[in-house]
Amino acid sequence: MTSQQDNTSRLTLGTRDLVNIGVFTAIYYFVTFLGGMMGIISPIGMFAGFTLSTIIGGTVIMLFMAKTHVMGAMTILGLIIGILMLATGHFWGTVPLCAGLGFVADLIVRAGHYRSRGHNIAAYGLFQLWLIGPFAPLFINTTAYYEDMRGSMGATYANQMSQIFTPWVVAAFIVILCFVGLLGAWIGTKLIDRHFAKAGMVS
């Protein structure tokens, strides 16, 4: 039993692929969750935490892509990340968003024939956009929330608050995270070259 994968990419997911998906999803989720936990200290801590977890997650996902050359692997990873986010009380829209972005990432990786570094790095950077999902309730249904605010604090303050709480700060941050993701994925490929390729753990 070796960890050497066969060199041709397959179309169907075998049991080994499914277990691999589970293991790497667990690590990736753990890393992301730790990053989010830094938000308990302060919102700034959460931004720092997500930046760090995006960089570390880059190595995890790069190794995952190097080990699993199957169409659908990133889709399932995204779907399960979404389900885990839902099960820990985050916004339900994260599930379709994660699965959709995972599918797009899958298509990009496939376009690079599962070998192209550039494609893999781009796929990870794009996939990190899912982090907008947990914040999505701040963006949508703003009129309903405005009504609640007006009921509690009156129209003048409710207006002020709706101006201060513009979600575009969060949106801009997530877009920056995309680029951080590209950097993280690039670091990931370097780490894999240095530690895993030499040891023969990836083909």
Place this chain on the structure above:
Amino acid sequence: MSAEATLSEAVPPTSTPTEAASAAASSPAPSAMQRASTANAGTLQAGAAASGLSVDPRTSIALLVLVNILVLGGGPFILTLATAAFVAVLYLLCGRWRGALKFSVFILVCATVFLVLPRLVANPVTALVAVAAYWFTRFGVSCGYAAFFIATTGPAQIAAALVTLRFPRSVVVPLIVVIRFIPTVGQELRAINDAMLLRGIRPGALGAIMHPIRSSEFILVPLLAASSRIADDLSASSMLRGLGTHRHPTTIEALTFGTGDIFVCICSLLLIALRIFGGGIIL
């Protein structure tokens, strides 16, 4: 042999200790393993004989989605409070007094701050605090039910529910692996931490802040190497136990629709009615 029974059983212990663990401290790993397995058995028993109310895991999963949609969707604030009351009642009916207390106090404090503070002292600072409290209430209710869901629904029950609901194998198997593997990640991290301490490299919070890239490399590389090896062992052992077959697995968890489910359904319908007809109610 069912898939969930296969995976929730412990993997052969030879596969768990990592290089780091065996080099540094091989004794903590098996004890942690035993603790994990007893905890697992505990949740299984708690799930089977939940004191008081027992709810089918399929109902719990449906309620997880429903609470999320009701609380984080565009419903009025009173709907959030009504959902919070329902979740608190669920905590009480399952005999989780401490959970009920923590949840109720958190929600009550946040909701009171939002509703009362701006009316007592009206200035931009209190308005800002009130907005924060508003969001803490909404996210608090969804996270509060999620915590209840995780505490009362064991991995075997979740697996049984997903299999009965005919979720595809390619989703159920990785999800069960994730649930089984997350404690292992924590265990491996502790072992790597010990190994680094033995070699005189200071990990921990201070080291991570001083050298973030270096320490994440030192932690991440052994973690990934160990995990890849465990993944291989796990897939081999689970294939030996019949996970690779394409048969529809049976389950040892008895899933039944009982009084608890009827109660949950009635309350859910009331909440949905409030969502549909209570749009104009503003506190």
